[in-house]
Amino acid sequence: MNLIDGKLVASEIRKEIAEKIADAKTRYGKSFRLTVIIAGNDPASEIYVRNKAKACEEVGIESETVRLPKDVAQTEISRIIKEKVSDPRVDGILIQLPLPEHLDADKLLALIPAEKDVDGFSDGNVAKLTRGDSDALLSCTPHGIIKLLDYYGIPLAGKRAVVIGRSNIVGKPMAFLLLGRDCTVTICHSKTKDLKEITKTADVIVCAVGKKHILTADMVKDGAVVVDAGINRVDGKIYGDADFENVSKVASYITPVPGGVGPMTITMLLYNTYTAGIRKLKYE
Ligand code: NAP
Numbered sequence: 714m715n716l717i718d719g720k721l722v723a724s725e726i727r728k729e730i731a732e733k734i735a736d737a738k739t740r741y742g743k744s745f746r747l748t749v750i751i752a753g754n755d756p757a758s759e760i761y762v763r764n765k766a767k768a769c770e771e772v773g774i775e776s777e778t779v780r781l782p783k784d785v786a787q788t789e790i791s792r793i794i795k796e797k798v799s800d801p802r803v804d805g806i807l808i809q810l811p812l813p814e815h816l817d818a819d820k821l822l823a824l825i826p827a828e829k830d831v832d833g834f835s836d837g838n839v840a841k842l843t844r845g846d847s848d849a850l851l852s853c854t855p856h857g858i859i860k861l862l863d864y865y866g867i868p869l870a871g872k873r874a875v876v877i878g879r880s881n882i883v884g885k886p887m888a889f890l891l892l893g894r895d896c897t898v899t900i901c902h903s904k905t906k907d908l909k910e911i912t913k914t915a916d917v918i919v920c921a922v923g924k925k926h927i928l929t930a931d932m933v934k935d936g937a938v939v940v941d942a943g944i945n946r947v948d949g950k951i952y953g954d955a956d957f958e959n960v961s962k963v964a965s966y967i968t969p970v971p972g973g974v975g976p977m978t979i980t981m982l983l984y985n986t987y988t989a990g991i992r993k994l995k996y997e
């Protein structure tokens with residue numbers, strides 16, 4: 714079994730991004746800015762937002778966090794998003810999800826144009842992803858997974874890939890990215906029958922469910938590659954969706970949790986912010 718070391722790959726990509734940002738600053742006087750909008754004070758969201766700000770600072774991206782009260786009106790948060798959309802200093806905009814229930818997240822996300830949508834959730838970027846358009850800003854977690862597979866030289870063309878989970882932020886974009894790399898892709902979800910029969914056929918399995926140890930060793934073909942996006946906090950400990958201890962005995966490559974997919978997500982956000990900024994510079 715080979716361990717896919719997300720911390721290592723993430724730190725190498727972050728170093729490259731930092732170098733490119735420093736270069737763009739020297740050559741063109743370009744500064745890069747990410748605006749994060751958060752409503753309410755969900756503790757998990759607070760941690761994510763702090764981690765994003767810290768990661769931005771480390772690579773030289775200016776980050777701005779707009780904190781709004783939990784009961785902010787849809788009209789007010791819309792006004793702020795529109796203001797940031799038209800601010801030429803802002804390269805990327807991210808709305809921290811989940812939002813308080815009274816807000817219509819889809820309507821708010823739709824206000825962010827594809828070129829500033831560094832989360833890759835907008836209709837424009839999703840359409841580009843499904844068409845295989847290379848200038849899409851891609852959803853960060855699945856994009857990070859592709860970077861991991863590429864780093865380790867894992868061949869994808871012609872392979873059978875099974876994605877467990879069909880969310881708009883992980884499962885579906887993951888399936889399209891694997892399809893774009895010429896895999897034959899099956900997407901599984903909570904209504905899938907005989908999950909094991911399907912996963913057993915896979916050369917590559919991506920878990921994006923959010924259930925501790927839903928993928929067990931008997932569900933994995935010898936030599937398959939297992940990528941685990943799951944984050945499950947149980948009794949103060951973090952587990953993945955795969956039963957790492959036993960699945961690692963049959964997999965050829967596997968991501969640990971933590972330290973696998975996790976570090977790649979914010980890294981790809983930095984990558985998208987750099988990409989959005991450098992494109993803006995080219996088209997200005
Ligand atoms: P989600 O929106 O809750 O989606 C979970 C998916 O799993 C759904 O499509 C659901 O099917 C499917 N599912 C549930 N039970 C299942 C079962 N028994 N068999 C097969 N499929 C089942 O979650 P998400 O946002 O995609 O996140 C998935 C996991 O990845 C979570 O643990 C999350 O914390 C983690 N995550 C990690 C990162 C990272 O940076 N590492 C980023 C994002 C998410 P239905 O559609 O039928 O309900």
